[in-house]
Amino acid sequence: MNKAITDGLLLMPPEFANGLDVWSSEDGVPGSAIYEGAANAALVSADQDFGGCLELSKTAVTQKLRYMGQTPILPGCYLRVTARVKAISGNLPDVRIAAWAGDGGGGHVSGLTETGAATTLTAYGQVETVSAIIGTGARSGVDMAWGTTPIYAHIGLDLTGPTGGVVRIDDLVVEDITSAFLRTMMDWVDVTDFGAAGDGVTDDRAAFEAADAAAAGRSVLVPAGTYYLGDHVTFENKVRFEGTVAMPLDARLTLTRNFDLPSYIDAFGDELEGFKRALAVLFNYSDHDSLDMKGRRLDIDQPVDVQAAVANKNTYAIRRVLRNGQINAVASGNWNTDVHTSQASYSTSNPLQLTGVANVANIPVGSLVEGLGVGREIYVLSKNAGAGTLTLSKPLFDAAGTQTYTFRRFKYLLDFSGFASLDRFVLSDMELQCNGEASGVMLAPAGLIFHMRDCFVTKPKDRGITSIGTGCQGMLIDRCQFLSNEQTLRAQDRTSIALNVNANDSKIRDNRVVRFAHFGVWSGSGHVITANHWFQGDNETAGIRQAGIVLTSTNVKTTITANYIDNSSIEWTNEHDEAPDHSNEYSFGGLTVTGNIFTVNDVAPWFRWMVVKPVGPGHYIHGFNMSGNAFKAVNGDVDRVDMVDTTYADLDRGRMRNVTVGGNAFTGVTQVIANPVMLQFDVNTDVATWNCDFAGFLPFDGRARNAVSVVAEGAIQDGGGAVVAAMPYAKVEKGANKSEIQLVWPSPCHGRVNVTARMDNAT
Structure with a gap:
């Protein structure tokens, strides 16, 4: 690099022989004294060592010589000023290169070093060479490191020491020696060449910006040191950090050409700080849709409050992605669950609020609510400390009145609950290594289309993904694995849950979920749960199994298709209803369970795969399809696949x-079910009324409400052997359990019939 060549800069001052009117005995600024006509200065035309030169008598304590022209000082440019001097007579002085620093307004830049090292002349006629280097960066070998404020210099030299001596000075030489510091084959620029101090105190922002501007496609080097940046800095070129930066919390370092986690860790010298700073930029710079962790493992000992890291936004609706890395929970007290108990009151007239909450200020938003009549996965959505109220994610089904509640605030690797609303955030190819210390992800209170794909949530302490509001609307979970921290426990002793959904339209596809208390708890409707494999068994003989899927709304409009449902059940409740008794609303309906593999092993015969659990009376099923499934019990049969849990209420x-139940395969199941169901009845004694009992065959202990068809197989005969040609009529819902259809013939007869019955009506 040589600016005199590349940019045509004039660096060399004129020869003395051209006149002394441009050479000052002061600082070289306009109006200062010149050597033209001075008594102590003369031109020598033919010195044996120098040829033409300046002869100068030292008459001042510091005899200055300055070129009055402006020698440019450019960022990243280093100039060497050289003078050859010899003593002629009198006292022997000291000689040093000197310069005066000027800013863009023609003023002096004070506080800088403006002289080089002094050399003492020791003999008459002996030529001494003195030099000094002027530059913007404080590099080793630079005598005058000026930063980027000065833009020009009046260069020259000083004679110091005793007066009365006479010296001769050869023409001054100014050379661009930037290549000595920055080789031309290197494709970077150094921030220290633009005045960065790297002392952790000086604001180096201007130097960083100048270096980036000069890079022009090359990379920028931040060498060893700590560089304080007082405000936002954006690099348009790639940056390499050997040193680190320090910035105010609200300032952002934007790396547009290497926006990835390793670069931010290098920049800030700390994994967690670098991660938070990168997240802040992810939410503030439109040129990047994703933060690539580059396969990096991030060890953290505390939850990451994503909104606090971003700081300047509490809503966001542009797609952003965190990808390709692992976040690893390190053992720390910061992961401890906050537990509070408080007395509060609940009224069904205000179903999403607890009132009169004692010590409400102490209860964190995002706390799980536990108490009598409280359904699963209900969280504190917000609080009003002044009013003493808590807003809940869902209603309570049987908690009217005043009681003491328990509030548990789990700690999450990634906590988005500080946002009011967050749309379209994606986790891709990530592993959340919770290590039994932390939970995985807490969603924002509101938002659309949170997406997790190709991720692992490994050993969450309490929860994999938690929604405390409607931030799960349209949530997509694709090809992920959820691996429980409770795999060694009995199924009934587990408490962790892979995920929950409060809003509508989730798509849960192609996931593998291992030994949680529940795979998930779904409220809302419009869910598609397909091609997942979840298993919740243990090593117990005749063990207890819990629900894999819990549906907490009645009219769910949901499909559960092509899943492998292993050692767990589907439980369908209305526990998120403040008025759980049926009135005028839709009852249990809109559920399709088709093409699944159901298996179970080593369980008691009373295990069931499909459980309906109303928490209020008067409900019934309208719109249910369970077909094309394969049910198989291993190491012991189960009685049947379905049941109504009457803990709180029965179905009407x-x-x-x-209700459609058909085309299912049953292995190791004592009682098969179907609706409609066709059974064959043989009556060998002549009677006029045939009792056809469908008990057990109809789903959910249904009644025989309709006789769809009656077909005689072979002749129906009376006692004399004559064929009975008349048809019987049917009476439905007979018997103690109303599970019988009575066929009434005109006269006593015997024979075989195939009867098809239904436990439902079409409308």
């Missing part, structure tokens, strides 16, 4: 409609 079997 007289109102069942649009």
Whole structure:
């Protein structure tokens, strides 16, 4: 690099022989005294060592010589000023290169070193060479490191020491020696060449910006040191950090050409700080849709409050992605669950609020709510400390009145709950290594289309993904693995849950979920749960199994298709309803369970795969399809696949409609079920009324509400052997359990019939 060549800069001052009117005995600024006509200065035309030169008598304590022209000082440029001097007579002085620093307004830049090292002349006629280097960066070998404020210099030299001596000075030489510091084959620029101090105190922001501007496609080097940046800095070129930066919390370092986690860790010298700073930029710079962790493992000992890291936004609706890395929880007290108990009151007239909450200020937003009549996965969505109220994610089904509640605030690797709303955030190819210390992800209170794909959530302490509001609307979970921290426990002793959903339209596809208490708890409707494999078994003989999927709304409009449902059940409740008794709303319906593999092993015969659990009376099923599934029990049969859990209430079997159960395969299941179901009845004694009992065959202990068909197989005969040609009529819902259809013939007869019955009506 040589600016005199590349940019045509004039660096060399004129020869003395051209006149002394441009040479000052002061600082070289306009109006200062010149050597033209001075009594102590003369031109020598033919010195044996120098040829033409200046002869100068030292008459001042510091005899100055300055060129009055402006020698440019450019960022990243280093100039060597050289003078050859010899003593002629009188006292022997000291000689040093000197210069005066000028700013863009023609003023003096004070506080800088403006002289080089002094050389003492020791003999008459002996030529001494003195030199000094002027530059913007404080590099080793630079005598005058000026930074980027000065833009020109009046260069020259000083004679110091005793007066009365006479010296001769050869023409001054100014050379661009930047290549001595920055080789031309290197494709970077150094921030220290532009005045960065790297002392952790001086604001080096201007130097960083100047270096980036000069890079022009090359990379920028931040050498060893600590560089304080007082405000936002954006690099348009790639940056390499050997040193680190320090910035105010609200300032952002934007690396547009190497926006990845390793670069931010290098920049800030700390994994967690670098991660937070990178997240802040991810939410503030539109040129990047994703933060690539570059396969980096990030060890953290505390939750990451993502909104606090971003700081300047509490809503965001542009797609952003965190990809390709591992976040690893390191053992720390920061992961401890906050537990509070408080008395509070609940009224069904205000179903999403607890009132009169004692010590409400102490209860964190995002806390799980536990108490009598509280359904699963209900969280504190917000609080009003002044009013003493808590807003809940879902209603409570049987908690009217005042009681003491327990609030548990789990700690998450990534906590988005500080946002009011967050749309379209994606986790891709990530592993959340919770290590039994932390939970995985807490979503924002509101938002659309959170997406997790090709990720692992490994050993979450309490929860994999938690939604405390409607931030799960349209949530997509694809090809992920959720691996429990409770795999060695009995199924009934587990408490961790892979995920929960409060809003509508989730798509849960192609995931593998291992030994949680529940795979998930779904409220809302419009869910598609397909091609997942979840298993919740243990090593117990005749063990207890818990629900894999829990649906907490009645009319769910949901499909559960092509899953491998292993050692767990589907439980369908209405526990998120403040008025759980059926009135005028839709009852249990809109659920399709097709093409799944159901298996179980080593369980008690009373295990069931499909459980309906109303928490209020009067409900019934209207719109349910369970077909094309394969049910298999291993190491012991189960009685049947379905049941109604009557802990709180039973179903109204007289109102069942649009229930389709058929085409299922049963292995190791004592009682098969179907609706409609066709059974064959043999009556060998002549009677006029045939009792056809469908008990056990109809789903959910349904009644025989409709006789769809009656077909005689072979002749129906009376006692004399004559064929009975008349058809019987049917009476439905007979018997103690109303599970019988009575066929009434005109006269006593015997024979075989195939009867098809339904436990529902079409409308």
